Amino acid sequence: MDKNIEKWSTLKEVQEYLGVGRESILQWINKRNMPAYKVGRLWKFKLSEIDKWIRSGGASEESNTEDNEQA
Template sequence: MDDRWLSVDEIADYLGVAKDTIYTWVTSKGMPGHKVGRFWKFKKEDVDAWVREDGAIDRLRTGKLVNE
């Protein structure tokens, strides 16, 4: 099982969004992430649950869960 922490680049690629979108979601939409020094790190399972719980619902409804 791959239980490692993902970087902003990796989680953005996984979700198909821009890095700036990840930073916005972390700071204003409560996307689960942890600051390690000056870097943000993410657990894929936490992010998956957040998306399922409508964390990114505005993007999903408009079909804009893609790079901007």
């Protein structure tokens, strides 16, 4: 098997990787275009895409005024 192929990560693995809860991740998928893929009933992720999304400001508070209005 090619070692350059990145494995798919589960929702639980992404929670641990980012140190956030399940609900935060599901909200980011729905409201902030977090890169995620539905495989059957499960969400799957590529950590390299998550890193890129975070670096581009995807998870920053300022990027979503809707959340700030509710606070």
